[in-house]
Amino acid sequence: MATRLLYPTSRPRGKSLRDAVAGQVVLLTGASHGIGKASARKLAAAGATLLLVARSREDLEVVAAELRADGGTVHIYPTDLSDFAAVERLAGDLLAEHGHIDIVINNAGKSIRRSIDKSYDRFHDFTRTMDVNYLGPVRLLLTLLPDMRERRSGHIVNISTWGLRMPPAPRWSAYYASKGAFDCWLRSVAAEIATDDVTTTSIYMPLVHTRMSAPTDFSGVPGLTADEAADLVCHAVTSRPHEITPWWTGPIQAWSDLARGSAHRFMGRAFRKGKA
């Protein structure tokens, strides 16, 4: 019940999702686990032609076999988003093999939760998160965007994070900086490409119980299942809102702006308890 109140998901009816994606070429990164895998199931069932990206070929093949068994049209492209030359090749191959991409869902991501005092000798935490969460997706879109703009058609969905809409949470500096970098990049680009009818949706995704969030003790914190998170992705694809944000981040951010000291103390106490 608490989860429903905190995270009312918008489940698109089968028909409207089918209207939005049947026959459309949908590129989905991070499709082998969690939110991406759950989204792939719904999009394939609705008739999309799915192009799935993740590093592990084996994991992608498992997902593709399941979707094909249910009648889905699926192609897999094992690629490491932090290998920029491989990402450039991937984008070229996708256009060569499929002609165009209708919808890009930027979902692949790397999360690191580590306090700054444990990070002094770990500069690589910051470069790795920037590579996967920011620079890789930028490299991909730099090749895909010209075609979308020329065709005057396309939609880009970014799986961002609720953390960007909340008072700064301790221990997540590498992750939030990298997610924030791509979030800012896409929102700036969105203002330019809107004139060419290419639209974007930023989903400020709340906590989702997946492989990514499992190492952190979020016990007692209500969150979405991967399937519920995938409903938000389907809502983004169907209705194309500019953003999807949990309703309660607005009041919390307003409180933080008004009483920055107490917001920082609250986050600091949560940090000491290991909740943030």
Ligand SMILES: NC(=O)c1ccc[n+]([C@@H]2O[C@H](COP(=O)([O-])OP(=O)(O)OC[C@H]3O[C@@H](n4cnc5c(N)ncnc54)[C@H](OP(=O)(O)O)[C@@H]3O)[C@@H](O)[C@H]2O)c1
């Ligand atoms: N879970 C949450 O609470 C939460 C909250 C807010 C936002 N998000 C965001 O939601 C997205 C999906 O997260 P999730 O919870 O579903 O995580 P997940 O279960 O760990 O899945 C992450 C996916 O990204 C792929 N991936 C990771 N590194 C990659 C790389 N270098 N190149 C290509 N693919 C890569 C993984 O496959 P391989 O390992 O095979 O590459 C996997 O398919 C992420 O962008 C995350 O930041 C999650």
